[in-house]
Amino acid sequence: xxxxxxxxxxxxxxxxxxxxxxxxxxxxxxxxxxxxxxxxxxxxxxxxxxxxxxxxxxxxxxxxxxxxxxxxxxxxxxxxxxxxxxxxxxxxxxxxxxxxxxxxxxxxxxxxxxxxxxxxxxxxxxxxxxxxxxxxxxxxxxxxxxxxxxxxxxxxxxxxxxxxxxxxxxxxxxxxxxxxxxxxxxxxxxxxxxxxxxxxxxxxxxxxxxxxxxxxxxxxxxxxxxxxxxxxxxxxxx
Amino acid sequence: xxxxxxxxxxxxxxxxxxxxxxxxxxxxxxxxxxxxxxxxxxxxxxxxxxxxxxxxxxxxxxxxxxxxxxxxxxxxxxxxxxxxxxxxxxxxxxxxxxxxx
Numbered sequence: 001x002x003x004x005x006x007x008x009x010x011x012x013x014x015x016x017x018x019x020x021x022x023x024x025x026x027x028x029x030x031x032x033x034x035x036x037x038x039x040x041x042x043x044x045x046x047x048x049x050x051x052x053x054x055x056x057x058x059x060x061x062x063x064x065x066x067x068x069x070x071x072x073x074x075x076x077x078x079x080x081x082x083x084x085x086x087x088x089x090x091x092x093x094x095x096x097x098x099x100x101x102x103x104x105x106x107x108x109x110x111x112x113x114x115x116x117x118x119x120x121x122x123x124x125x126x127x128x129x130x131x132x133x134x135x136x137x138x139x140x141x142x143x144x145x146x147x148x149x150x151x152x153x154x155x156x157x158x159x160x161x162x163x164x165x166x167x168x169x170x171x172x173x174x175x176x177x178x179x180x181x182x183x184x185x186x187x188x189x190x191x192x193x194x195x196x197x198x199x200x201x202x203x204x205x206x207x208x209x210x211x212x213x214x215x216x217x218x219x220x221x222x223x224x225x226x227x228x229x230x231x232x233x234x235x236x237x238x
Numbered sequence: 239x240x241x242x243x244x245x246x247x248x249x250x251x252x253x254x255x256x257x258x259x260x261x262x263x264x265x266x267x268x269x270x271x272x273x274x275x276x277x278x279x280x281x282x283x284x285x286x287x288x289x290x291x292x293x294x295x296x297x298x299x300x301x302x303x304x305x306x307x308x309x310x311x312x313x314x315x316x317x318x319x320x321x322x323x324x325x326x327x328x329x330x331x332x333x334x335x336x337x338x339x
Contacts, residue, residue: 019326023326044244044247047244074246086261109258177286179316194287222280
């Protein structure tokens with residue numbers, strides 16, 4: 001089971017996951033600060049990170065909790081916000097067919113916007129289950145760890161620094177996107193179209209629905225005009 | 239730890255894990271046509287575009303320029319083929335300086 005190749009693939013995933021760590025720790029801290037303000041204890045704040053592993057929905061949940069929303073309402077809102085993982089997990093699992101069911105179900109817990117983005121755009125040779133498990137290990141430990149750091153240090157961290165760290169996950173997506181888009185102008189066009197459609201849809205529906213709708217709709221449109229040569233998503237998971 | 243919060247966490251976990259696990263359980267039984275394969279390969283790019291825009295512009299809701307500058311700096315560094323880590327740190331530093339101004 002655990003041979004040299006798999007070990008090397010897992011280590012490669014851990015290495016590629018360093019960028020995820022860099023993004024998750026500050027966002028984990030930000031979430032912990034919000035949770036503290038919403039009245040969650042330190043242990044409750046960390047428990048939510050350890051069980052849910054979905055930053056945006058956790059921030060929304062503690063926000064709703066602070067406003068006195070019913071638990072059922074929060075859970076339904078979480079479900080809607082995280083439905084996008086259905087599409088993302090389909091993309092990830094399509095590349096992980098070779099893995100046994102147990103590994104796939106374990107890996108599924110770690111499907112986030114970030115692990116999905118890094119895994120599905122990784123170079124050929126990195127689209128294997130152990131590489132993904134390496135990414136997930138980084139994501140999970142840094143998310144739970146970042147939350148714990150936030151619980152412990154929320155009073156010590158300068159506001160300016162924690163505010164500046166908010167950009168890190170967006171910067172990561174941009175850093176993955178740009179090298180691929182400059183190599184494929186039609187793909188760049190598709191990204192611009194998606195951003196425009198998402199921005200428009202946000203005026204008529206909830207943000208999480210707009211995200212899913214524009215992602216799926218524009219990928220469907222892209223099938224007809226974007227060439228994808230055998231690049232497996234091109235260079236990149238530096 | 240309050241029972242109410244434990245219930246909330248595990249409820250959220252269940253509804254978040256379900257859509258994540260469904261494709262993991264079913265992928266054996268699905269065989270995608272080339273067209274669907276292509277659709278799935280395009281999803282990461284459209285998803286990332288939609289995740290960044292317009293969300294990044296409200297990273298600080300009161301100051302849209304924080305998000306705009308951060309994204310531009312990351313984009314410029316990535317365009318110059320710098321490693322991802324440099325792009326991320328560059329965006330953080332740019333925003334930090336912007337806050338200091």
